[in-house]
Amino acid sequence: MSNPLKTHLVNGGILSAEDYVRAEAVSAKDECTLLYAIEKLAIVEEEKLLDAFSKYYRIPKTNINQMDIPKGIIELIPKDMALKHRVVPIDRAGNNIIVAMGDPRNLDAMNAIRFTVGFFPKPVLASEARLTEALEKYYGRLLDIKESSGDDTQVNKKGEKERVDIATKDKGDGPIIKLVNQILMQCLQRKASDIHIEPYETSLRVRLRIDGVLAEIARPPVSMKAPLISRIKIMASLDIAETRLPQDGAINISIGGKPIDFRVSTVPTVYGEKIVMRILDKSSLQVDMTKLGFEVDELQKFKTSIVSPFGMVLVTGPTGSGKTTTLYSALQELNQESDNIMTAEDPVEFNLEGINQVGMKSDIGLNFASALRAFLRQDPDVIMVGEIRDLETAEIAIKAALTGHMVLSTLHTNSATDTISRMLNMGVETFNLVSALTCVTAQRLMRKICANCRVVDESVTPKVLADLGIHPQYASKVKAYKGAGCANCNGSGYKGRVAVHEVLKLSDPVREAILDGAASMRLKKIAMANGMRTLRQSALNKMVQGITDAPEVTGSTTPDSDDNSGSAAA
Numbered sequence: 001m002s003n004p005l006k007t008h009l010v011n012g013g014i015l016s017a018e019d020y021v022r023a024e025a026v027s028a029k030d031e032c033t034l035l036y037a038i039e040k041l042a043i044v045e046e047e048k049l050l051d052a053f054s055k056y057y058r059i060p061k062t063n064i065n066q067m068d069i070p071k072g073i074i075e076l077i078p079k080d081m082a083l084k085h086r087v088v089p090i091d092r093a094g095n096n097i098i099v100a101m102g103d104p105r106n107l108d109a110m111n112a113i114r115f116t117v118g119f120f121p122k123p124v125l126a127s128e129a130r131l132t133e134a135l136e137k138y139y140g141r142l143l144d145i146k147e148s149s150g151d152d153t154q155v156n157k158k159g160e161k162e163r164v165d166i167a168t169k170d171k172g173d174g175p176i177i178k179l180v181n182q183i184l185m186q187c188l189q190r191k192a193s194d195i196h197i198e199p200y201e202t203s204l205r206v207r208l209r210i211d212g213v214l215a216e217i218a219r220p221p222v223s224m225k226a227p228l229i230s231r232i233k234i235m236a237s238l239d240i241a242e243t244r245l246p247q248d249g250a251i252n253i254s255i256g257g258k259p260i261d262f263r264v265s266t267v268p269t270v271y272g273e274k275i276v277m278r279i280l281d282k283s284s285l286q287v288d289m290t291k292l293g294f295e296v297d298e299l300q301k302f303k304t305s306i307v308s309p310f311g312m313v314l315v316t317g318p319t320g321s322g323k324t325t326t327l328y329s330a331l332q333e334l335n336q337e338s339d340n341i342m343t344a345e346d347p348v349e350f351n352l353e354g355i356n357q358v359g360m361k362s363d364i365g366l367n368f369a370s371a372l373r374a375f376l377r378q379d380p381d382v383i384m385v386g387e388i389r390d391l392e393t394a395e396i397a398i399k400a401a402l403t404g405h406m407v408l409s410t411l412h413t414n415s416a417t418d419t420i421s422r423m424l425n426m427g428v429e430t431f432n433l434v435s436a437l438t439c440v441t442a443q444r445l446m447r448k449i450c451a452n453c454r455v456v457d458e459s460v461t462p463k464v465l466a467d468l469g470i471h472p473q474y475a476s477k478v479k480a481y482k483g484a485g486c487a488n489c490n491g492s493g494y495k496g497r498v499a500v501h502e503v504l505k506l507s508d509p510v511r512e513a514i515l516d517g518a519a520s521m522r523l524k525k526i527a528m529a530n531g532m533r534t535l536r537q538s539a540l541n542k543m544v545q546g547i548t549d550a551p552e553v554t555g556s557t558t559p560d561s562d563d564n565s566g567s568a569a570a
Contacts, residue, residue: 005034005056014052019043033103036128046127054125057104061125064088064100064134072487076117078189079139080167080256085109088126088134092487095119100126100134108178111218115186118217118490165254176227179220180235184262186217187279188255191496193320194279195262197232199225199272211447211497212320229266229273236264244268251277263347282350289329292322293499295541298441298533301505305439306330306408312401314388316413316442322499323410324349326443327384330408331355334382343384344371360386372396376403385409391427398428401436414558415535416440416504417523420514434511442502444535446542446552449481450489457482460550468553469536469560470544482549498547500538500557524560534560 006020015023015038026037035053038044044052054061069090076097077089087109091098097119101109104123113121126134166181183206187195192208204225206218220228233240236249251262261280266273289299305313313330315323328350331341335354346360346368356378358371368385369392375383376396387410388394401407413419419440423433460480466472483493504510507530513523528534533541536557542548 008056009052012052014048015044033128035102039128046129050125050127057125059104059123059125062090062100063130064090064126065130069134069138074138076119076487077113081112082139083135085112086128086131086135087113088131088138089117090124092119093122096122098122098124100124100131102126102128102131111179112182115182115217118190118215163252163254163259165257167254167256176224176231179224179228180231183218184251184253184260184277185255187262187277188258188260188281190490192279195275195277197228197275197277199229199269199274201271204228211492211494212445213447213492225272229275232264232275232277233266236262238264238266243273263349280349285325285328285350289333292326292329292501293443293542294501294503295533295538297531298501298503298538301503302330302439302441302501303333305505306334306406308406308438310401310404310406311438312397312407312409312436313438314409314411314419314440316411316416316419316440317444318412318414320445321443322445322497323443326441326499327408327410328352331382331384334406339381340379341382341384342375342378342380343386344368344375345384345386368393369396372400376400376405380405382406382408387411388423394423394426394428398432398436401438402432407436413442415520415524416442416502416532417520417527418442420523421520430515430517434506434514437506439506440504442504442535443499444539444556445497445499446539446548446556447494448496448498448547449549450483450486450493450495452488452495453484453486453493454481454546455484456480457549464550468543468550469540478544479546480543480550481546493549498542500535500542502533502535502538504532528560536560 009015010017010020019041023034023037023041026040027034030037035049038049039046050061067090069088073089073092076092077087077099082088085101085106085108087099087101089097089099097113097117099113099121101123102125104125110121110123167185183195187208190208190210192210194209196207196209196214198205198207202222204220204222205216206220207214207216230240235251238247238249246265246267249264251264253260263278263280265276289303294302305311315326317323331343331352335341335352340356341354342356342358344358344360348357348359351357360366360368360371368387368389372383372385372393373396383400383405385393385397385407388397397407397409411419411422413422419442420433424430457480462475465475465478465480470478483489485491485493489495504527509526509530510523513526518526524534536553536559539548539553539557543550543553
């Protein structure tokens with residue numbers, strides 16, 4: 001069988017046929033590239049060798065040792081990936097990242113880079129000796145590549161189920177296993193909340209939800225559709241033979257010694273099963289209430305409400321607005337040896353030490369209402385209900401709040417005052433609601449401007465600010481900012497998210513208005529007159545502080561009214 005590379009090198013006078021055979025033997029023995037093997041044998045000058053391989057592969061070469069690569073470029077590829085695949089990023093051009101490597105045929109490396117960085121890798125050829133020097137220069141010596149490996153032993157000593165670490169166990173794995181592992185690792189590395197794997201007639205799309213926005217990261221060949229979906233279903237302990245019905249499962253693994261769980265959901269579509277995986281990373285759970293985005297006065301209202309001996313506190317907002325995080329933070333604040341705290345969740349997302357958590361199983365009749373009834377016989381001090389979905393659950397929760405328990409729950413409504421209307425429309429008695437309800441907080445998540453590339457947004461004029469809701473008297477004094485886009489934020493201009501809140505603590509005027517049958521808009525005006533800051537006002541405050549930008553304000557909140565007299569000010 002012909003060997004084009006051998007022909008190219010031997011006929012080109014780069015090395016003899018005997019030297020080529022010697023290099024092949026070294027390559028097989030040391031499990032390294034042929035280029036590296038020839039370098040080790042020192043039978044050809046480095047520059048001449050690079051020229052030959054560059055011509056053969058038809059890619060440019062680079063003298064990486066003569067470069068001073070910016071830190072922002074180096075940080076595009078994580079240290080463990082750079083060391084594992086022996087690649088060094090040297091530049092970025094639009095949607096492409098230029099990487100120096102010794103083996104441009106290494107598709108595993110190319111796919112890993114594509115998944116991790118979100119840019120298309122463009123290889124340039126570098127000598128393996130210079131790559132080693134560059135890896136040590138920019139990423140440090142190889143000795144600390146497994147610096148976090150001790151975590152697995154601690155986990156196992158606690159008696160937890162042993163997890164496979166996909167960051168280290170890939171030797172001998174096939175392309176599908178490697179692809180799935182790369183997708184899961186990138187979800188963690190890029191701080192994504194969800195992975196979407198979507199089959200179409202002639203393509204397969206993989207997207208990550210990063211800071212609340214879906215972004216495509218890859219389009220694997222459509223031939224990978226069936227094996228890719230089957231692999232994920234096997235990892236999630238789902239029935240791979242069942243493709244006609246939705247299924248739910250979980251993947252429990254480790255990534256770099258860190259235990260990570262994924263909640264997996266499948267649904268049959270026209271062209272195959274779509275899979276959505278929600279990452280559950282306990283280490284990223286923010287249970288410090290001071291870091292949830294509350295303004296000082298809002299946090300004080302919320303805290304005084306949840307520490308009451310009885311009553312009901314509701315957290316509202318659309319799916320993905322951070323309600324669960326706020327509730328867990330509240331539970332952690334209340335978590336004391338002296339109190340019995342019980343939760344009904346669907347499903348239990350994070351395990352909290354010292355709290356009795358119950359997962360719902362509707363197929364056997366264990367729903368929120370039945371769990372609440374059982375809780376009332378368990379001598380609880382604090383009860384958390386994942387969501388109030390119907391009148392039965394609402395009535396039992398209100399009964400618990402009226403009989404000396406603190407009840408926390410969520411509802412899907414657009415604002416704090418809409419929550420009251422929703423409860424009344426469910427059929428809850430007005431007097432019982434007014435007596436039980438202590439506080440309602442509505443919230444949204446907004447993307448934060450990347451601190452690394454934040455610049456003044458000249459397009460946001462005083463008129464635009466006034467239209468947003470800032471009092472005209474202050475609009476000329478406010479500076480709006482935006483993210484210009486950089487390597488730190490993958491060119492998006494955003495990095496991370498922050499919550500904005502509308503905290504309605506039920507005062508006597510608000511209670512009287514509810515008893516009088518006031519509509520939601522009138523309740524809102526009364527609440528604002530009594531010190532409630534609306535979602536739009538909270539969002540404007542975050543913009544004035546330079547945390548978020550004008551498009552996020554308009555995209556996440558609605559105007560209060562045409563009267564801006566109570567609007568946020570600088």
